[in-house]
Amino acid sequence: MEDLSRFKQTYFDESAELLEVAESGLLRLTPGEVDSDEVNAIFRAVHSIKGGGGAFGFTELVAFAHEFETVMDGVRNNTVPVTTELVDTLIRANDLLGQMLAYAREGDPAPAGTTDGTVAALRRHLSGGDAPQVQAPAAAPAAPAPAPVYADDEDDEAGLFGDAMAAIAAARAAEDPVPPGKLRWTIVFRPRSDLLMSGNEPAFMLRALRRLGDATVECHTDALPNLQNLEAELLHLSWTVTLIADADVDLDKINDVFEFVADDCDIRITAEAPPPAAPEAPPPVTDPVPVATAAPPAVVAAVPEAPPKTPGADAPKAEAARPRPNGGGAEHAGLTSHTIRVDLDKIDRLVNMVGEMVITQAMIAEHVRELPPGEFQELLEGLEQLAQHTRELRESVMSIRAQPVSSVFSRMPRLVRECAATTGKEVQLVTSGETTEVDKTVVENLVDPLTHMIRNSIDHGLEGPEERERVGKPRAGTVHLSAQHRSGRIVIEITDDGRGINRPKVLSKAIEKGLVQPGATLSDEEIDNLIFLPGFSTADQVSNLSGRGVGMDVVRRNITSLGGRIGVYSTPGEGSRFVLSLPLTLAVLDGMVISVGEERFVLPLTNIVESLRPKAADLHGLVGKCDVMMARGEYVRLVYLHQLFGIPGAVADPTRALVVLVETEDGSRLGLVVDEVLGQQQVVIKSLEANFRRLDGVAAATILGDGRVALILDVAGLREMSRHMDSRAPRPPVAALPAPALEPV
DSSP: GGGGGGHHHHHHHHHHHHHHHHHHHHTTTTTTTOOHHHHHHHHHHHHHHHHHHHHHHHHHHHHHHHHHHHHHHHHHTTTSSOOOHHHHHHOOOOOHHHHHHHHHHHHHOOOTTHHHHHHHHHHHHHHTOOOOOOOOOOTTSSSSOOOOOOOHHHTTTTTHHHHHHHHHHHHHHSSSEEEEEEEEEEEEEEOOOOGGGTTTTHHHHHHHHHSEEEEHHHEETTTOGGGGGOOOOOOOOOOEEEEETTOOOOOHHHHTTTTTTTTGEEEEEEEEEOOOSSSSSSOOOOOOOEEOOOTTTTEEEEEOOOOOOOOTHHHHHHHHHSOOGGOOHHHHHHHHHHHHOOOOHHHHHHHHHHHHHHHHHHHHHHHTTSSSSSSSSHHHHHHHHHHHHHHHHHHHHHHEEEEEEEHHTTTHHHHHHHHHHHHOEEEEEEEETOOOOEHHHHHHHHHHHHHHHHHHHHIIISSOOHHHHHHTTOOSEEEEEEEEEEEEEEEEEEESSOOOHHHHHHHHHHHHHHSOOOTTOOOHHHHHGGGGGGOOOOOOOSSSSHHHHHHHHHHHHHHHHOEEEEEEEETTTTTTEEEEEEEEEEEEEEEEEEETTEEEEEEEEGEEEEOOOOGGEEEHHHHEEEEEEETTTTTEEEEEEHHHHHTTOOOOOTTSSEEEEEOOSSSSSEEEEESHHHHHHHHEEEHHHHSSSTTTEEEEEETTTOOOOOEEEHHHHHHHHHHSSOOOOOOOOOOOEEEGGGGGG
């Protein structure tokens, strides 16, 4: 066991992935629409966890996984019907299997009775139809098969095991010819006596062989001791399986059946080819000759020697006979060789070092600008190459940390199922954009916000089935969860087709709780955003899902801590849409350095459209609101950064300053009035909230090449700030435009 201890962490990591595979499959398992591939994937996941647990001696885990596995085997053999109750039981069993893995990881025994309730529930589903048992069919009366000759390992090296195989194959060939287009495989399966101790069962493998074709199973009891000497925990049986299968069943598929027991069994496989296609010149059929392959240990294959045929006719048999490295085929070996497991701490250290390199490279570039022009040309060229390599290194490191949001989205069907059961509503979850990639840190922090928001949509947004029918909607409500890249950020939307936000009720509750002064006049947008206030809830009573007023408050706080924003858009009677906007990465970004007075700021490059110096004729004033500029045929709101942040000494006249046109993730545009654009630069993101406090209009901070701290601006935050204050600055008089014409800006 000490020799295996170093593999335990790998086992637990792989088991965690297998649990996710099983849960995803179980959530897609519905009565009347059973996908056999899905069922097999669930079975394999549980079987793999059980097999690995047996290798490490996790007896309690193996015992429970065996109960789970038995029910899944009944499902895939159609002896256990798939019902809603069964799926619920299997989901609970998968959760409990995760708990058993946690106990095994900590080295603690599970508390007494932990699995009793779930095991009893699993067995109740088996009681309606007993778990299928493998029956040993009688030998054909025409030619009884000779008893296989088994020998010890040393004798077996001399070929006695293979001789028995040849004798059996020859007897089969004489008694019953292979049908055209088929291939006869003879598998002698001799488990070692302690196979059951590892949690494996030969019955599963025999049933798996039967699913590959027409199988005849013969059980050999010659090694069975008398009752007085029988040890119940040891296995004394062996089997010979004659399999008539289609030509697409090759050696790999048969080896896959024994994938988890290859080291604990003696297995010999031979293949007998079908009769030749041309009847006028039948070639002689030779006895199978064992040919060793690089299959798993103790597995060899035998194929017949036959004369050449029409090109392509023997493709399946040739593929089966070709030696396979590591027992899985070249394609499988390639898959494993292209991925490795790396501890996340190592990647974090690598990301930090890349960040330091970016800062150092920026410092060197800052000093190089002071060199006399035309001199040190080789140094300048080398620095340009260094900048390019640094950028490529940064992008490569960021791609290592990038993960698809599917790891978060895959958890939501379970949540929707539980919320629907709790509320008595019918809910359908639709997801899109699961392959959208984002930094791992962002992915990890998405779980809680999405959980709260989907619960909110189901509990508060969706109507009950009867109410939906009365208003002409389908009985089942729909929650749509989507993700996409937009303007250098990831945008996640949660949309429901429910009743929408009841604004009068929200405003009334806010006044009742003292969050809003009585008589206050609020816009629809301001009322909608009241749901994010601490302690706010419209629930009439506290339930497991809502009523305590902490859910949406936590959502906004978590999203803001990631440098993100959340917006809500609702239409009464039609539904609500929540939009989360988050940075793709929390490490490094490409930015444009700008100056406002004596201050330096960084604008994310993905937000910038263009920079220009407007003419006086392009500037207009919207009375009582803001200044706008005509750009590319549309009016754009001007935002004076020196007024927003109280910076003295800045250029206030847009015709003498610069206007940087920027675009937010929802497609709206702003014109930021700045003194000067200093240049493009890679910057390392430093959390301002973690080191100082949150500032409106600021996403994070960074260190420039000269050592100064610069703020990274949040374009959408600047838009919100400008809406709540008068952004107009002293400048030459401009033409006034009527307010209605510019209301959409």
